[in-house]
Amino acid sequence: MESSGTPSCEQSDKSKRYDRQLRLWGDHGQTSLENGHVCLINASAAGTETLKSLVLPGVGAVTIVDDAKKYTFSFHSFFVDSDSVGRPRGEVALRLLLELNLEVRGTFVDQPLQEILDNQPDFFVPFTCVIVTCLPECTLLMLSKVLWEASIPLVVIRSYGMIGYIRVQIEEHAIVESHPDNEMPDLRLDRPFSALQKYMDSLDLDSMDSKEHSHVPYVVILYKHLQIWNQQHGGPPKNYKERKAFIELCKTGMREKENSEIEENFEEAVKAVNTSLLPTSIPSGVQSILNEAASITPSPTTKPFWIMARALHEFVTSEGRGALPVRGTIPDMTADSEKYIKIQNLYREQAAQDADWVLRRVQELSQQLGPRKIVTSLESDIKNFCKNAHALRVIKGKSIAEEYKGSINLGEIGAHLENPESELVWYVMLRAVDQFHSEFRAYPGYFQDQVETDIVRLKVCVNRLLADWGCGPIVKDDFIHEMCRYGAAEVHSVAAYIGGCAAHEVIKIITSQYVPINNTHIYNAITATSETFML
Amino acid sequence: MVASSGGHHQWKLAVGTVVIITVVIISGKKSMMDWGERWSEVRKLLERPGPFTHPDFEPSPDTLKMLQENMRVLVIGAGGLGCELLKDLALMGFRNLHVIDMDTIDLSNLNRQFLFRKKDIGRSKAEVAAEFINRRIQGCQVVPYYSKIQDYDDDFYRSFHLVVSGLDSIVARRWINGMLLSLLCYEDGMLDQSSVIPLVDGGTEGFKGISGVTYRLTQGVVKRIIPAVASTNAVIAAACATEVFKLATSACTPMNNYCVFNDSDGIYTYTYEQEKKEDCVACSQVPQELLVQLTEKLQDVISRLKDSLQYQMKSPGLQAMIDGRTKSLYLHSPASIEERLRPNLKKTIEELGLRDGMEIAVADVTSPTTVLFKVKIQT
Numbered sequence: 001m002e003s004s005g006t007p008s009c010e011q012s013d014k015s016k017r018y019d020r021q022l023r024l025w026g027d028h029g030q031t032s033l034e035n036g037h038v039c040l041i042n043a044s045a046a047g048t049e050t051l052k053s054l055v056l057p058g059v060g061a062v063t064i065v066d067d068a069k070k071y072t073f074s075f076h077s078f079f080v081d082s083d084s085v086g087r088p089r090g091e092v093a094l095r096l097l098l099e100l101n102l103e104v105r106g107t108f109v110d111q112p113l114q115e116i117l118d119n120q121p122d123f124f125v126p127f128t129c130v131i132v133t134c135l136p137e138c139t140l141l142m143l144s145k146v147l148w149e150a151s152i153p154l155v156v157i158r159s160y161g162m163i164g165y166i167r168v169q170i171e172e173h174a175i176v177e178s179h180p181d182n183e184m185p186d187l188r189l190d191r192p193f194s195a196l197q198k199y200m201d202s203l204d205l206d207s208m209d210s211k212e213h214s215h216v217p218y219v220v221i222l223y224k225h226l227q228i229w230n231q232q233h234g235g236p237p238k239n240y241k242e243r244k245a246f247i248e249l250c251k252t253g254m255r256e257k258e259n260s261e262i263e264e265n266f267e268e269a270v271k272a273v274n275t276s277l278l279p280t281s282i283p284s285g286v287q288s289i290l291n292e293a294a295s296i297t298p299s300p301t302t303k304p305f306w307i308m309a310r311a312l313h314e315f316v317t318s319e320g321r322g323a324l325p326v327r328g329t330i331p332d333m334t335a336d337s338e339k340y341i342k343i344q345n346l347y348r349e350q351a352a353q354d355a356d357w358v359l360r361r362v363q364e365l366s367q368q369l370g371p372r373k374i375v376t377s378l379e380s381d382i383k384n385f386c387k388n389a390h391a392l393r394v395i396k397g398k399s400i401a402e403e404y405k406g407s408i409n410l411g412e413i414g415a416h417l418e419n420p421e422s423e424l425v426w427y428v429m430l431r432a433v434d435q436f437h438s439e440f441r442a443y444p445g446y447f448q449d450q451v452e453t454d455i456v457r458l459k460v461c462v463n464r465l466l467a468d469w470g471c472g473p474i475v476k477d478d479f480i481h482e483m484c485r486y487g488a489a490e491v492h493s494v495a496a497y498i499g500g501c502a503a504h505e506v507i508k509i510i511t512s513q514y515v516p517i518n519n520t521h522i523y524n525a526i527t528a529t530s531e532t533f534m535l
Numbered sequence: 536m537v538a539s540s541g542g543h544h545q546w547k548l549a550v551g552t553v554v555i556i557t558v559v560i561i562s563g564k565k566s567m568m569d570w571g572e573r574w575s576e577v578r579k580l581l582e583r584p585g586p587f588t589h590p591d592f593e594p595s596p597d598t599l600k601m602l603q604e605n606m607r608v609l610v611i612g613a614g615g616l617g618c619e620l621l622k623d624l625a626l627m628g629f630r631n632l633h634v635i636d637m638d639t640i641d642l643s644n645l646n647r648q649f650l651f652r653k654k655d656i657g658r659s660k661a662e663v664a665a666e667f668i669n670r671r672i673q674g675c676q677v678v679p680y681y682s683k684i685q686d687y688d689d690d691f692y693r694s695f696h697l698v699v700s701g702l703d704s705i706v707a708r709r710w711i712n713g714m715l716l717s718l719l720c721y722e723d724g725m726l727d728q729s730s731v732i733p734l735v736d737g738g739t740e741g742f743k744g745i746s747g748v749t750y751r752l753t754q755g756v757v758k759r760i761i762p763a764v765a766s767t768n769a770v771i772a773a774a775c776a777t778e779v780f781k782l783a784t785s786a787c788t789p790m791n792n793y794c795v796f797n798d799s800d801g802i803y804t805y806t807y808e809q810e811k812k813e814d815c816v817a818c819s820q821v822p823q824e825l826l827v828q829l830t831e832k833l834q835d836v837i838s839r840l841k842d843s844l845q846y847q848m849k850s851p852g853l854q855a856m857i858d859g860r861t862k863s864l865y866l867h868s869p870a871s872i873e874e875r876l877r878p879n880l881k882k883t884i885e886e887l888g889l890r891d892g893m894e895i896a897v898a899d900v901t902s903p904t905t906v907l908f909k910v911k912i913q914t
Contacts (some may be wrong), residue, residue, distance in 0.1 A: 019643045019763045045626075053766040056646055076576050076626050082673055100649050161580070162587075162777075166802075179799055345843060402855040451583065478586035485585040489576035493776040496619065500769030504798050507766065515800040525777045526587050528790035532801050 014103075021057050029177075029511040034103075034366070036128040036510040037061040041113055041143075043068070043093040045077040047133040049499025052079070053096050054506060061105040062097070063127070066090025067112040073248055076342050076492040117142050129153045129506050136433040137404075144169055153509050156400070158503045160433070161486025163426045164498035164523035164530075168505055168516050169400050174305040175393040176385050177371040177513040184275050186327035186390065189223055190236045193326065193350050199342065200224070205253060213255055215344055217335035218269035222276055225250045225269075236277060247273050264334045272331075275361050282316065286392050290316060298365050308385045311361035311391070315354065325354030325386040355379075355386040355465035395518045403519075403535050406468065414471045416533075423522040423531040425475055429483050432462040445487030455484045494525045575712055577628050580786045586785055589785035602628040603674075606783050610693040611684060611711060612633045613660035615765075616701025616737045618650045619772030621668050624699075625675045627780050632668070633695070635680040635687075636661040647765040684711060688871050692732070693718050699735040699779050701772065715870050716898050720800060720861070733782050737775045767798070825895060825908035827884050833864060833879040840897065852898045857888055864895070884912070 015022065022030055036059050040047050043066045051062055068089040079093040094108045109116075113135070118125050124130060132140065140156065147154045151171050155427055158165040191199065200223045205213065226236060228519055237246040247270050254266040282290070294311035296302065316322060328351025330344055359382040365419065385392075416424035436444050436458055444454035455518045458480050463473045501521065523530045541659055556601070605688040609621050613636035624632055638660050640651045650667040651660070661679035668677045680687075684707055692714050707760060711734065720730040781787045797803045827836055833853075840848045853864040864887060865876045879887060889895075895908045 013642065016642045019646075021646055024764060049769065051650060053764075053769050056765040057651055058646070078622050078671065081671055099652070101645075177541050181797075181799065185646050306700060445579070445583075483583050485579065485581045485583045487583075489579040491576060491580065491771045491780075492776075493623045493780060495773075496623055497773035497777070500766045500773060501798065501802055503769070504764075504766040505802075514798075517801045521802050525774075526787045528774060528777070530802065532803075535766055 006097050008019070018058060025507070025511050025513050029513050032511045033507065034058055034060045037063070037126055038132045038506060038510075039063045039065065039124065039127045041065045041130065041132040042134045043077075043079070043090045043508065044133045044159070045132065045492055045495035046157050046164075046498050048077055048079040048093050048097065049496045050131055050155075050157060050502045051093075051097050051534055052100065053500055053503030055100045055104045057507070058101055058103055059510070061107070062094070063107040063109060064090040064094050065109045065111065065113060065116065066093070076490050076495065077493075086444055093176055113143065114139060117146065121146070122148060127152055128510050129155060131155045131157065131502065131506065133159075134156045137438055141401050141404060148399040148401070154400075155502055155505055155509075157494035157498050158430060159498045160430060160488050161483070161489055161491060162494060162525040163430065163486075164494050164501075164521075165427070165430055166498060166502050166505060166517065166521040166523075167400065168509075168519050170395065170397040170509065170516070170518075171399075172397070173395040173509065173512070173516065174303070175395070175515060176305070176388050178388070178391045178393045178515050179513060180391050180405060183391075184278060185272075185331050186280070187219055187222075187276050187330065188280055188323075188326065189219070189226055189277060191323065192223070195350060196343075196346050199346060208535055210255060210257065212336070214257060214263040214264060214265060215334070215336040215339075217333040217340050218265050218344060219276070219330065219333065220267060220339070221250060221253065221269040222272065225253060226277070236279065238445075243273050243277060246277070268334055272307065282322075282324055283390060285532070286324070286390060289392050289394050291412060292394075298369060302369075302379075305394075307362055307365055308358070308382065309320050311358045311365060312385070312389060314361055319356070319357050324389040326350040326357060327390065328352070329387070351387065355383045358382055358386055372518070393515055395516065398535075413469055414474075417471065417474050423524050423529065424533060425479055426518065426522050426524060427533065427535070428462065428465065428475060429479055429535055432458060432465050433483055433488070435461045435465060443488035445484035447487075451484050451487070455480055458484060494523070497525065549744070554896055559723050574628055580619055581784055585786075587787055589788050593784040597850055598786075599628055602783060603630045605631075606697070607633065607695045608630045608779065608783075609692070609698045611698065611700040611707075612636055612651075612702050613664040613679075614638065614644070614701060615647045615768035616772045616775070617660070618648045618664055620699055620701055621650070621664055621677060623773055623776035624779060625668050625672045625677070627776065629779075629783075630675050632675065632677045633680065634661045634665055634677055635682065635684055636664075637681065637683045647768050649765070658879070684714075685870065688869060689714065689718055692891075695732060696735055697779055697782060699737070701737045701775070704898050712867070713898075716852065717863070717866050717869065717872055735775045735778045735782070737771045770798075823906065823908050826911050826913050827889070828913050829883065829885040831884050832880065833882055833884070833887060836884070837865065838881070848897070854896045854898075855887070855889060856894045856896075857908070862888075884910075 012518075018030060025033070038051070038054060038059055038061075040051050040062065043064055044335065051064075055062060066089055077093070079096040080089070081092065081096065082093040088108070088110050090110065091108045094106045098104060098106045117139070124147060125479045130143075130152060132143060133156070135143065135156075144154060144156075146167060148171060153173070154169040154170070156165070156167040189505065197290075200220060203216070203220055203224075205216065205221070208216065210363045225246070229237065231247055237243045250266065250269050250273070254263055256511055257263060289309055290313040293306055293313045296306055296310065298307055298310060312324070316324060326347060328348045331349055333340060359379060362382060366516075378442040413424065413428075416422040417428070433443055439461070446454075459477070460477050462480060466473060466475065501523070508514045517532050518534055520533045520535045521530060522533070568872055577594070578599055581602075582594050582596055584592075584594045606629060608631065610617055610624070610632060611634075613621070613634050616906060617634060617636060621632060621634060636659070639657055640648070640655050640660055640663060642653075642656055644660075645651055645653065648660070648665045654664045659679065659681035661681050665679035668675055696778035698711065698715065702711075715732050715734055718730055718732060720727040778789055781789045825836075837851055837853070840851050850867045854864040854866075855862050863872070863876055866872050867881050889910050891910060891912045893910045895910060897906045897908060
């Protein structure tokens with residue numbers, strides 16, 4: 001281990017400290033997080049709140065870029081204190097943030113972003129992810145371009161009055177562990193692999209005594225009745241009506257117990273029909289990943305994910321006979337442990353065998369790329385990949401520069417703006433206040449005595465923006481008034497909300513687990529509602 | 536520095552009397568602490584009119600002072616949500632914050648309960664959290680209570696304008712509902728709005744499907760899906776703090792009224808109005824008929840409500856309207872009130888003074904609002 005002193009003690013301390021989060025992303029997720037280095041540009045309330053939720057779970061390192069010479073006593077941020085009046089805002093924020101977790105390293109860069117962009121092209125290379133807040137539109141566009149070209153993920157956050165905004169710019173993001181909410185079991189009852197079939201056929205429900213009969217795992221019950229059904233119907237139940245009939249068939253196999261209770265395992269079987277009897281198939285999202293993998297020619301710059309996807313594609317078209325590798329996990333069942341474990345092992349062994357095929361193929365593909373072996377192809381990585389094959393996700397992002405050029409779907413914007421429930425109007429307002437700022441060097445309503453004039457001016461900005469997009473002046477004046485009321489105020493609870501969300505997006509990006517937004521999220525604290533758009 | 540009256544009449548959660556705020560002179564070196572600089576962000580929302588404010592809202596500099604000087608907020612729990620809530624509220628101008636928690640700090644808290652350090656392990660969460668906030672945010676006075684919520688009686692709870700909870704215990708949650716319910720007062724059968732103490736509740740996984748809050752006390756229920764990580768706590772607490780701020784200032788209409796947050800696939804929130812299900816027995820204000828006999832004891836009526844398939848209540852609390860006055864027949868909590876009312880269980884309907892046609896409001900954890908019954912005496 002890398003730590004000196006008493007590693008075992010520190011190790012257990014650490015796992016205790018991180019116990020609650022390790023349940024979410026595992027040790028490997030934690031390792032990725034600890035190898036991550038994030039950069040925050042501008043230590044605003046939303047910015048520091050984001051870092052707080054990254055420092056606490058133990059991100060490896062943070063860098064703050066902030067050129068605010070002295071902080072004014074902006075008390076809506078928690079990471080300022082009265083002892084530090086006169087010190088640079090970013091320096092104070094960094095010191096107070098690092099107090100939260102002694103494992104995290106930090107750097108403060110007291111330099112205007114524009115200067116960095118002009119003179120240090122490689123400045124951003126070390127970062128796993130860049131978070132930015134409070135930037136004028138032109139600087140944001142420059143930054144977005146630099147990071148897009150360097151393939152460094154960028155998360156833009158805003159907390160503007162009661163409105164929050166998160167924009168994730170990421171060129172391509174591949175996720176192996178997407179952690180879907182409702183996972184269907186992978187039991188292969190419609191196309192049992194030979195070891196499973198052999199074992200199932202060796203069992204005979206009718207000759208079992210009542211104890212054995214009431215403790216046979218429900219997967220056996222489903223299998224046996226499916227054989228009967230198939231003989232009668234020529235194939236597995238295809239729709240709701242047929243599954244209902246299949247349930248009735250299963251019930252005929254149920255025996256009444258002595259104490260006139262019903263057999264629990266049969267009850268479970270009946271309940272499982274709707275999820276366990278779905279035909280084994282490849283989800284369309286995964287299929288399109290496989291198609292893409294099939295079309296690429298592996299090169300030394302190909303990412304490991306695509307090498308694995310390529311090998312997976314080959315598995316499906318040959319060894320797998322059109323199906324993904326067996327997942328190898330089965331649901332809990334009321335059953336005698338001997339049969340349950342036997343069946344569990346059958347699935348597990350098949351999964352290992354399938355993963356092994358993919359592993360060998362990955363190794364072959366890597367070797368073809370010559371001596372510069374690019375895939376370390378850890379057995380555990382491939383196993384994990386195969387186990388999650390049904391839930392693979394790839395996000396293809398769009399750059400902010402591209403979005404601002406007007407390549408957004410204009411028809412959709414018009415439709416959204418006519419829907420009074422849509423939050424898209426706030427996106428339009430945020431874009432409009434940025435244009436206002438470019439023109440007048442201040443946000444509308446920033447100065448108390450200019451609120452009324454700014455309302456008129458902002459309306460011009462909004463309508464100009466809409467005209468550029470080919471929409472009429474369809475934004476209600478209410479929204480313009482409300483924006484001017486805010487005067488770019490950062491409300492702490494909105495900043496904290498956006499900071500929490502943004503931190504989670506960053507964690508998703510760093511760990512490649514769970515699915516980040518693609519690409520714009522609007523939070524409306526007035527109504528406590530939110531919406532995500534692909535712009 | 537300005538002295539001013541609280542301007543309480545515009546407040547939805549008004550206290551009964553006008554309070555004269557004394558002049559606050561901040562002494563010492565930190566001259567930065569003048570209102571203009573320090574609270575400029577919040578003041579924009581509070582001093583400017585807007586199209587999305589509550590109808591009661593009147594833009595005024597008094598609003599901030601009200602928030603700072605008059606508004607007493609109780610935060611229940613100083614854990615993951617509690618730490619965030621205290622920080623959020625303190626940075627939005629609330630100063631009279633009170634926090635109650637019976638727990639001490641454990642190592643496994645430190646990955647999200649950001650007011651605690653390793654050296655604090657073993658100490659009271661409420662005390663350490665209060666010390667930290669008071670040190671970091673000058674002018675804020677968090678008062679800690681290292682105790683159980685059950686250790687305090689109705690006078691204590693009545694002293695707050697708002698209660699916000701980040702509890703992970705259903706029992707404690709049920710208890711605080713019961714307490715806030717017991718504080719409601721009636722005049723001529725009408726609920727006295729000033730006796731309503733809104734509860735904003737940041738729920739956790741374990742609370743799914745339960746919302747035993749009565750008389751619209753729940754202004755917001757926010758449920759988190761991914762537990763025990765700093766970012767999710769931050770989000771849920773922030774959503775609660777926003778609602779507290781809205782309730783206290785009317786600067787925006789409160790959310791309506793149940794919000795679910797899930798960020799495992801993208802970010803997803805679902806906000807909906809939980810109370811107004813037209814077909815919900817619990818919400819309909821049309822009284823149900825309650826058949827009773829004059830000789831029947833109150834405890835028998837209560838067991839009927841529990842056993843009945845239609846209601847399936849768990850621990851119903853009963854209040855009757857007798858001659859335009861509210862009379863509590865039986866409430867489970869707080870303990871002091873339960874003890875006082877316990878003898879009623881053995882009394883008959885007749886002894887309790889219930890007559891044909893009288894209304895009984897029944898509150899139970901199984902229903903978000905009280906169920907109204909009309910007494911029908913069986914002969």
